Amino acid sequence: MTKCPKCGFENPPEAKYCLNCGYRLVQEERERFEGSGLLLLTSGIMLIVTFLFNALLRVFPAMAIIYVVFGITSIYSGYRLYRGTRSLADVIVASVSIIFGFAGTLFLYLYGLAFKGLVTPDWIIYLVAAVKLFADRKKLANAVKRG
């Protein structure tokens, strides 16, 4: 059941608009994971920019493949979370992006400091995104269950 936030009417889970007052219910769903979505998007874009800059300088280009892979998965899942997802696959991709993005960027951050490439503290963003996503875990589980 989806309770209408405007009038309190109990709508069937597949209802896009409240059957009683016509309030748009789908929009409410979409506003849920903007925080972690934006963090992942930001981090993904930063990773790609860092990669391009380092590739230009020819600094650890082989290692920097981590930037590209998790840059792309972060942007993808960040966008999906931001828009409001109901797919379990999206939640898994987002979690994997956060875990490996954190580990990868922390490693490259420490490794990169020894070289003279551009290092960004992306791991801080991933850490915040992980905390946000963890705080939203019940809402995410409900969204996936309903989807």
Ligand SMILES: [Zn+2]
């Ligand atoms: Zn209503």
